Structure formats: structure tokens, C-alpha cells
Amino acid sequence: MSALEDFGAPEVPEEPVAREAWRVDGPNTADWCLRKLAVLRAEEVRDAELAEAEVKRIRTWQYEQVQRRGRSVSFFEGRLEQWMRLARPDERTVSLPHGSLHLRKAPDRVDIVDLDALRLFSAESPAELMRWPEPEADKRAIAAHIKETGEKVPGVVLVVGEDHFKAVPATGPGADE
Numbered sequence: 001m002s003a004l005e006d007f008g009a010p011e012v013p014e015e016p017v018a019r020e021a022w023r024v025d026g027p028n029t030a031d032w033c034l035r036k037l038a039v040l041r042a043e044e045v046r047d048a049e050l051a052e053a054e055v056k057r058i059r060t061w062q063y064e065q066v067q068r069r070g071r072s073v074s075f076f077e078g079r080l081e082q083w084m085r086l087a088r089p090d091e092r093t094v095s096l097p098h099g100s101l102h103l104r105k106a107p108d109r110v111d112i113v114d115l116d117a118l119r120l121f122s123a124e125s126p127a128e129l130m131r132w133p134e135p136e137a138d139k140r141a142i143a144a145h146i147k148e149t150g151e152k153v154p155g156v157v158l159v160v161g162e163d164h165f166k167a168v169p170a171t172g173p174g175a176d177e
Contacts, residue, residue, distance in 0.1 A: 081165040099169040106161030110139040110146075117155030118142075129153070 024030050084101045088094055094101040112118060118137055122129040127145045131138045137156075145151065146158050 077165065077167050080167050084165070097170075099167065102166045102168065103163045104166065105163050108143055108147075108161045109159045110137075110142045111157045111159055112137050112139075112155060113157055114155030118153065121154045 024033060080101055084094055092103050119135060129138055129142050129145060142153060142156055143158060146153060
């Protein structure tokens with residue numbers, strides 16, 4: 001007699017019994033599966049709609065926060081730029097304990113307003129203002145020519161780059177005070 005038999009437990013078979021997998025065995029079972037599938041897909045659609053509504057609600061909240069904060073950011077940046085331009089007019093960068101202020105000049109650019117006038121001028125000028133083989137305005141060469149000679153080039157407007165202000169708060173420990 002084995003120890004299992006002492007407790008009234010049945011003898012464990014030597015080989016495991018293979019269990020048959022569930023399967024569709026007729027039209028009634030197939031129809032039941034289709035009903036279950038329809039319920040599952042409807043739940044997926046409902047969950048997606050619910051998630052989309054929550055995402056929309058959170059995005060709206062985030063947009064409102066950015067807008068509210070944006071007004072404050074603009075206010076402080078405007079005051080910092082004003083101070084830098086008045087108190088430190090000769091400096092391009094001001095370094096402070098909690099960040100830095102920067103004025104950077106945007107590059108000058110050339111706008112072509114009359115390509116035919118430029119081509120005519122280029123044909124008569126010794127300066128290389130066009131790229132070849134297909135005649136195309138060489139804006140860098142035109143800008144360099146205007147700056148070097150001071151000569152007005154027909155069909156071209158030189159737009160002088162303006163100063164752009166940037167305030168960069170420090171990051172790291174103690175920066176959020």
C-alpha cells in the first residue's frame with residue numbers, strides 16, 4: 001500500500017491524460033462564437049472611444065496650461081530683454097546665477113524681387129551673381145557683393161537680420177526657486 005492510498009487519494013496515473021482542446025463542433029457553437037466575437041469587438045470600440053475622450057480632455061487641459069503660462073513667460077522675457085538692452089547695451093550675453101540672457105543677430109538675407117532685372121545686371125557686371133548651367137540667383141554671392149561694394153543690385157532687396165533675444169534659465173538643483 002502506498003502513502004497516497006493511506007489518505008484515500010486515488011493513484012496518480014503514470015502517463016498524463018491528454019485533454020482535448022475546445023473546438024467549434026457545429027452551427028450553434030459557431031454562432032455562439034460569433035456573438036462572443038461581436039461583444040469583444042464592441043468592447044474594444046467602447047474602450048478606444050473612452051480613451052480618446054480622456055486623451056482629448058487631457059490635451060485640452062494641457063493647452064490651457066500652456067496658454068496661461070505663455071502669458072507669464074512673455075511678460076518675464078519682455079522685461080528681461082528690456083533690461084538687457086537698456087542696462088547692458090554693449091553686451092551680447094549676460095550670465096547670471098540662475099541662467100543667462102542672449103542677443104543673437106539673425107543672418108542677413110537676400111530676397112529676389114525681380115529676377116529679370118537681376119539677370120540683366122549680372123550679365124553686365126563682372127561679379128558672379130548667378131549660378132550656372134541653369135541661371136539661378138546665387139544669394140550668398142549677391143549678399144557678399146552688396147556688403148563689399150555697397151552697390152545696389154537691381155531686382156534684389158537685402159534684408160538685414162534683426163537681433164533675437166533668448167532667456168535661458170539654469171537647470172539642475174536649486175534652479176526652480
